[in-house]
Amino acid sequence: MKITDLIRPNIKVLAPYSTARDEFSKPLEGAVFIDANENPFPERYNRYPDPHQRRLKALISEIKNVPCENLFCGNGSDEAIDLVFRVFCRPGVDNIVAIAPSYGMYSVCADINDVEVRSVLLNEDYSLPTDKILAAADEKTKAIFLCSPNNPTGNAFAAADMLKIADSFQGLVVIDEAYVDFSEAGSIVEEALRRENILVLQTLSKAWGMAGLRLGLAIGSAEVISYMSRVKYPYNINQAALDIVCEKLEKTKTPPFLEELKVERNRVEAMLKSSPLFEKVYPTQANFILAKVSEPNKAGEIYDKLIDKSIVVRNRDKVALCAGCLRISIGTTEENTRLEAALKAIEAGL
Numbered sequence: 001m002k003i004t005d006l007i008r009p010n011i012k013v014l015a016p017y018s019t020a021r022d023e024f025s026k027p028l029e030g031a032v033f034i035d036a037n038e039n040p041f042p043e044r045y046n047r048y049p050d051p052h053q054r055r056l057k058a059l060i061s062e063i064k065n066v067p068c069e070n071l072f073c074g075n076g077s078d079e080a081i082d083l084v085f086r087v088f089c090r091p092g093v094d095n096i097v098a099i100a101p102s103y104g105m106y107s108v109c110a111d112i113n114d115v116e117v118r119s120v121l122l123n124e125d126y127s128l129p130t131d132k133i134l135a136a137a138d139e140k141t142k143a144i145f146l147c148s149p150n151n152p153t154g155n156a157f158a159a160a161d162m163l164k165i166a167d168s169f170q171g172l173v174v175i176d177e178a179y180v181d182f183s184e185a186g187s188i189v190e191e192a193l194r195r196e197n198i199l200v201l202q203t204l205s206k207a208w209g210m211a212g213l214r215l216g217l218a219i220g221s222a223e224v225i226s227y228m229s230r231v232k233y234p235y236n237i238n239q240a241a242l243d244i245v246c247e248k249l250e251k252t253k254t255p256p257f258l259e260e261l262k263v264e265r266n267r268v269e270a271m272l273k274s275s276p277l278f279e280k281v282y283p284t285q286a287n288f289i290l291a292k293v294s295e296p297n298k299a300g301e302i303y304d305k306l307i308d309k310s311i312v313v314r315n316r317d318k319v320a321l322c323a324g325c326l327r328i329s330i331g332t333t334e335e336n337t338r339l340e341a342a343l344k345a346i347e348a349g350l
């Protein structure tokens with residue numbers, strides 16, 4: 001199989017929008033740019049941003065040790081997820097396979113693009129049901145979506161299982177590593193770059209602390225990346241985000257507060273384990289913890305009581321394999337202390 005054989009026929013022949021700066025991009029310091037109908041009067045943001053995000057990609061390339069041609073920058077990883085559908089999946093014809101429970105955007109993007117989702121439940125211990133995933137795919141399956149560490153379960157999957165899926169499947173395997181920086185399991189990027197059919201998603205929204213700037217990454221074969229780049233909006237990353245992200249990445253090459261967050265994660269884990277409100281605290285490789293309440297039908301009640309104390313967690317009670325579960329993100333030391341006090345109050349019936 002060649003990955004390019006899976007591209008939607010209309011995308012394969014697409015003539016992408018050519019920006020004014022594509023047609024003339026020679027670096028001409030001090031030139032008169034009257035080619036893009038911009039307002040020439042000097043305002044910080046009067047010019048269109050670089051559609052190829054060269055400065056940003058050079059920085060990320062160095063940090064992630066990935067060549068620029070294997071790198072896509074999106075308006076959050078959510079853009080990269082949507083582009084997988086728009087590049088590969090024929091609406092009303094093709095399907096994707098996704099694990100459940102997992103991140104909600106895979107099926108929302110599938111629904112928007114009129115693409116069938118074949119959900120495969122994880123094993124009871126949240127490990128990857130490799131054979132069931134492969135069995136769910138047919139000749140119309142263009143992509144399999146995995147997420148490791150997985151949201152909301154918090155566990156990372158065995159690399160061998162994910163690679164087995166990639167090596168047995170005639171389509172694209174998307175591996176969402178939004179939480180990879182928190183994980184002991186490490187990234188699959190190196191293996192991914194040895195294959196045409198793995199696309200790894202990462203983001204600056206979590207460990208890097210830039211959720212508000214909307215910067216997501218896709219790392220994959222140069223072919224797949226080039227099709228995604230052709231289909232994206234030309235100016236998908238705005239100049240303000242480019243400026244701020246580049247400035248931050250020039251200053252620091254590692255995610256900030258990682259050690260603090262890991263210390264706090266241990267603390268919150270111990271706090272939940274010692275609380276009679278919870279019967280199970282799932283192991284985590286992410287910056288959140290999934291915990292099952294002791295009285296399985298009381299997840300909503302504990303959620304409401306926490307809200308009453310101005311603490312907002314995520315109720316995952318209605319999610320497959322997560323009955324009775326709350327998902328709790330790791331906050332600052334002070335925030336986690338407030339969580340602890342709130343749990344103690346609820347335990348005491350207050």
Ligand SMILES: *Cc1c(COP(=O)(O)O)cnc(C)c1O
Pocket residue numbers: 075076077078079103147151176178202203204205206211214215216
């Ligand atoms: C938070 C999260 C993302 C991040 O999405 P962005 O659009 O980059 O903010 C991606 N995947 C998963 C599984 C997440 O939980």
